[in-house]
Amino acid sequence: MNNPNKKSAEAHRGLQSFLYSPKIAPYVFISPFVLVFIVFFIYPVISTGIMSFQTVLPGKTEFIGVENYTNLFNPTFLKAVQNSVVYTILTLVLLIPGPMILACFLNSKNMIGKNFFRSTLFIPALTSAVVATTIFRLIFGELSGSLMNQIIGLFGFKPIKWLRIQETSFAALVFLACWRWTGVNILYFLSGLQNIPEEVNESASLDGATVWQRFFYITMPMLRPITIYVLTISIYGGMSMFTESYMLWGSNKSPKDMGLTIIGYLYRQGWEQNNIGFGCAIGIVLLLFALLLNFAQLNLFGLFRKEE
Amino acid sequence: MSKKQKEMTNKPKITVSTIGLLIFFIVLAIIVLFPIFCITLAAFRPSKDLMRFGLNVEIDLAVMSFNNFIFLFTGENSYFMWFRNSLFITAVQAALTLIVSAVVGYGFAMYDFKYKNQIFMCVILIMMIPMEIIMLPLYQQIVGMKLIDTIWGIILPFIASPAPIFFFRQYLSGIPKELMEAGRIDGCSEYGIFGRIILPLMAPSFAAMGIFVGMNSWNGFLWPLIVLRSQEKFTLPIGLATLITPYGNNYDVLIAGSVIAILPILVVFLFFQQYFIEGMTAGGVKG
Numbered sequence: 001m002n003n004p005n006k007k008s009a010e011a012h013r014g015l016q017s018f019l020y021s022p023k024i025a026p027y028v029f030i031s032p033f034v035l036v037f038i039v040f041f042i043y044p045v046i047s048t049g050i051m052s053f054q055t056v057l058p059g060k061t062e063f064i065g066v067e068n069y070t071n072l073f074n075p076t077f078l079k080a081v082q083n084s085v086v087y088t089i090l091t092l093v094l095l096i097p098g099p100m101i102l103a104c105f106l107n108s109k110n111m112i113g114k115n116f117f118r119s120t121l122f123i124p125a126l127t128s129a130v131v132a133t134t135i136f137r138l139i140f141g142e143l144s145g146s147l148m149n150q151i152i153g154l155f156g157f158k159p160i161k162w163l164r165i166q167e168t169s170f171a172a173l174v175f176l177a178c179w180r181w182t183g184v185n186i187l188y189f190l191s192g193l194q195n196i197p198e199e200v201n202e203s204a205s206l207d208g209a210t211v212w213q214r215f216f217y218i219t220m221p222m223l224r225p226i227t228i229y230v231l232t233i234s235i236y237g238g239m240s241m242f243t244e245s246y247m248l249w250g251s252n253k254s255p256k257d258m259g260l261t262i263i264g265y266l267y268r269q270g271w272e273q274n275n276i277g278f279g280c281a282i283g284i285v286l287l288l289f290a291l292l293l294n295f296a297q298l299n300l301f302g303l304f305r306k307e308e
Numbered sequence: 309m310s311k312k313q314k315e316m317t318n319k320p321k322i323t324v325s326t327i328g329l330l331i332f333f334i335v336l337a338i339i340v341l342f343p344i345f346c347i348t349l350a351a352f353r354p355s356k357d358l359m360r361f362g363l364n365v366e367i368d369l370a371v372m373s374f375n376n377f378i379f380l381f382t383g384e385n386s387y388f389m390w391f392r393n394s395l396f397i398t399a400v401q402a403a404l405t406l407i408v409s410a411v412v413g414y415g416f417a418m419y420d421f422k423y424k425n426q427i428f429m430c431v432i433l434i435m436m437i438p439m440e441i442i443m444l445p446l447y448q449q450i451v452g453m454k455l456i457d458t459i460w461g462i463i464l465p466f467i468a469s470p471a472p473i474f475f476f477r478q479y480l481s482g483i484p485k486e487l488m489e490a491g492r493i494d495g496c497s498e499y500g501i502f503g504r505i506i507l508p509l510m511a512p513s514f515a516a517m518g519i520f521v522g523m524n525s526w527n528g529f530l531w532p533l534i535v536l537r538s539q540e541k542f543t544l545p546i547g548l549a550t551l552i553t554p555y556g557n558n559y560d561v562l563i564a565g566s567v568i569a570i571l572p573i574l575v576v577f578l579f580f581q582q583y584f585i586e587g588m589t590a591g592g593v594k595g
Contacts, residue, residue, distance in 0.1 A: 022419075025498035029415025030427060032408045033468040037430055040465040044445030051448075105333070110326045113333070119581055120337045123344070125588075126573045128527030130545035131566045134552070135347045138363035146362025147346060179343065187588055232436075240438035243529045250552040263440045263530075270444045271534065279444045286441040294436045 045287065052280040068281035077282075079257050080265040087261070088238030090174045091181075095234060096227065099182050103189035104219060118190065122183035132180055133247035137163070140172040163248060166258045173259070176244055181237075185230055192226030193219070232297060236290075242267065262286065344570070351376050351567045355559035376564035385561050389540060390547035391568075394526060397543060401463045402522040406514055408467050413476025414502055418488060428477075435470035440530060447534055461535040462528075472517045479513040480506070519580060520587035526573060544569055 018024055052069070055062050102121075106114050124132065139147045140162035149159040162168045196219065204214050220227075242263035246252055252264050252272065260268075266286070270279030350363055352372045380387055416428055439446075446465055455461035483506065491501035529545045536542055542550070548565055551558040577584055 020497050020499070022492075022498055023421075026415045026419035026421040026424075028499075029419070029502070030412050033412040033431065033473060034427065036465065036468040037434065040446060040449060041434055041442065044442060044449045047448065048442075048445035102336075105329055108329070111329050111333075112326060113330070117333045117337060118585075119577075121340055122584070122588075123574070123577070124340060126523070126577055127344070127570050128529070128545050130527075130529055130548055131569055132343075134548065134562065134566050135343045135363075137552075138350070138358065139343060139346065141362040143360075143362035145360075145364050147364050149362070150364055179340065183340070184588060187585055236436075236438045240440040242440060246529075247549060247552070250554070266440075266444065267530075270447075276444070276448075283441060283444045287437065290437050290441055294433070 048280040048283055051277055052284045054277045056276040056280075064277070068278045069285070071278060072281060072285065076257060076260070077265055080260045080262050083258070083260055084239050084241065084262045086170065087173060087177075087241060088235060090170070091177045091238050092231065092234055094174065094178055095181055095185055096230060098178075099185035099230075100189050100220075100223065100227070102182070103186045103193060104215065106186065107190060107193045118183075118186065120183075121186055124180045124182075125184045127180070129180075129243040130247055132176060133244050136172055136176045136179075137248050137250075140168075140175075164255055166256075169248070169254070169258055172248065173241075173244060176248075177238075177241075181234075185234075188226055188230050189223060192223045196222045228297075235293065347563060348567050351564045355563065358559050358563065376560045377568075379560055380564045380568065383561075386539065386542070386547060387561055387565050387568075390542050390544045393541060394544040397459055397462060397532075398522050398525040400459065401466075401525040402518050404463060405467055405469050405472060405521045406518055409469050409472035409517070410476050410507070410510060410514070411502070412468055413473045414480055414506060416473070417477045417480035417483075418485060418506075431470045431473055435474060439466075443531065443534060450535060456535060457537040457541060458535075459541075462532050469521065472521060475517055475520075476510070476513060479510065483509060515580065515583040516586035518587075519576065519583050523573060523587075 019028060053063055053065060054068075055064050105111060106117060127135075141147075141149070142159070142161040142163070143149065144153070144159040148162060152160065160168055162172055200218055200222075201214055204218055209217070240263055241261050245254065245259040245261050245264055248254075249259055252260075252268055254260060262282075266279055266282045269275040269282060346363055346365055349365060349367065350358055352374070353368075353376075354371060354373075355376065357371065379385070416424065416431075450456055450461045450465070453461075455464065487505055488501050491505045496504060527545065528543070529549070532543050533546050533549075536546065539550075544565075548562060548569065551562040551565075
C-alpha cells in the first residue's frame with residue numbers, strides 16, 4: 001500500500017491527505033474564483049490606479065500628479081457623459097413601465113397564448129448587438145426608400161437623415177434598445193408576478209377594489225424587488241452602452257460626437273489614441289461611480305438578492 | 309388544475325377583453341418581428357438595391373434570388389472562417405466557464421468556511437461592475453501575460469464568472485446536505501462527492517447556464533474586438549462589423565451573413581425555450 005523507501009511518495013501522500021481534508025476542500029473548490037479575482041481584478045485595478053497618475057509612453061513613464069483627472073473636464077468627455085446619461089434615462093423611462101404593464105397583460109386570466117407571445121417578444125434579444133444595430137442602421141437609412149423614411153412618408157413627411165441629427169439618432173438608439181430589451185424585461189416582470197399569491201388579488205376584488213387600485217396598491221408594491229433589479233441592470237446596461245453606437249455609425253466616430261458614449265470615449269483614448277494614463281483615469285472614475293451606485297443601492301434597498 | 313377550471317368557467321364572461329388583448333399582442337408581435345423580416349427579405353435581393361433604395365419591404369420576385377447566400381457559401385470571403393472561430397470560442401468558453409463556475413458555486417453552497425461571506429461579497433461586487441469599466445486594466449494584464457490575439461485572452465478573465473457562480477450556488481442550496489454525509493459514509497472523498505453525486509444532479513442548471521454563457525459568448529463584441537488582432541482569428545460579430553463601409557461594397561456578405569448569424573441561436577431557442585427563460589431570469593445579462 002505504501003512504500004516507505006520513497007520519501008517523495010510520502011510527501012505526495014501528505015499533500016494529498018491535506019487537499020482531501022474536508023477543512024481544505026472548500027478552499028480548493030473556490031480557488032479558481034479567488035485566482036481570477038486577484039489576477040484579473042485586484043491587480044489590474046491597482047496598477048490602473050497607479051497609471052492614472054502617469055503619462056505612459058513606450059519606454060518612458062512619468063508621474064504627472066492629478067493632471068489626467070483634471071483633463072477629464074473637457075467638452076468631449078462631458079458630451080459623452082451627457083449622451084450616456086440621456087440614453088440611460090430614456091431607456092429607463094420606456095423599458096420599465098412598458099414591460100411591467102405588458103407582463104401584467106400577459107399574466108391576466110383573460111389572456112390566451114401567453115407562452116407564444118412571451119417567446120415571440122423575446123426573439124429580438126437573441127440577435128447580437130452587432131446584427132441588431134446593422135438592421136436598424138439600414139432601417140434608419142438616409143435614402144428616401146429606407147423603411148423609416150417610407151413610414152413617415154405615409155404621413156406626408158419628407159425623408160430625414162436620421163443618423164446625422166442629434167435627436168433622431170437618439171430616437172434610433174432608443175428604438176433599438178426597446179426592440180431588443182422589451183421581451184427580456186417582460187420575462188423579469190413575469191417571474192416577479194409569479195410570486196404574488198392569487199388570493200391577495202381575489203380578496204381585494206371581493207372587497208371592491210378596481211383593476212387600477214389592485215395594480216397600484218398590490219401589484220406594483222409586490223413587484224418592487226424585481227423592479228429594483230431591472231432598474232439596476234438597466235442603469236449598468238445604459239451607462240456602459242458602446243456596441244450600438246459603434247455599429248450605428250460604422251465606427252467609433254459619429255458626426256459631432258452625437259453618439260459618443262462614456263465607454264466609446266474610453267475606447268478612443270485607451271486604444272485609438274493610446275492615451276493610456278488618461279484612459280486609466282477614466283476607468284478609475286467609472287469604477288468609483290459604479291461602487292458608489294452599488295453602495296447606495298445596497299443601503300437603500302438592502303441586499304435585494306436575499307429575497308430570491 | 310383548479311386554476312384551469314376556473315379559467316374555463318370564466319371564459320364566456322370575458323371574451324371582449326380576451327379578443328382585445330389578443331389583437332393587441334398580435335400587432336405587437338408583428339411589429340417586433342418586422343425588422344427581422346425586413347433583413348431576411350433584403351438578403352434575397354441584390355446588395356446594390358440596398359445601396360440605391362435602402363432597406364424596405366418591396367417584394368419584387370424578378371430581382372429576388374439566392375445569389376447573396378450562394379456567394380456567402382462559395383465565394384471569396386472570410387465569413388465561414390469567422391463563423392468557425394465564433395463556434396469554437398463559444399463551445400470552449402461555455403464548457404470551461406460552466407465547469408469552473410459550478411465548482412466554485414458548489415464550494416460556496418455546500419461548505420462553511422472562514423472568510424466565506426467576505427469572499428462571496430467579492431463575487432457580488434464584480435457581478436455588479438460592468439466589464440467595460442475595467443477593460444483597460446484587464447487589457448494591460450492580458451498584454452502582460454502575452455495572451456493578446458489568443459482565445460485564452462478572451463476566455464480566462466471570465467472563466468470564474470460571477471453570474472453563473474451565483475446561479476449555481478442558489479440552485480445547489482436546494483439540494484439537501486445529507487447527500488454529502490451519505491457520500492462520506494460510503495467512502496467518497498470531498499471531490500468524489502462533487503463529481504459522482506452532486507454534478508449529475510446539476511444537469512438541468514447546466515442547460516440554463518450553458519445557454520446564458522453561450523449566448524453572451526456568441527454575441528460578444530467589445531472584449532474580443534480588443535483582444536483579437538489578426539483577421540483570421542476574428543469572431544463573427546467583429547468580422548461583420550468590418551464589413552460596414554461607406555461604399556457598401558460588402559453588403560451581400562453583411563446582410564446574408566447577419567441572417568445566417570441569427571439562425572443557430574434561433575434554432576437552439578425554439579428547442580430549449582424553457583432553459584433560455586431560466587437562464588435569462590437567473591442573472592442579469594444586459595449589454
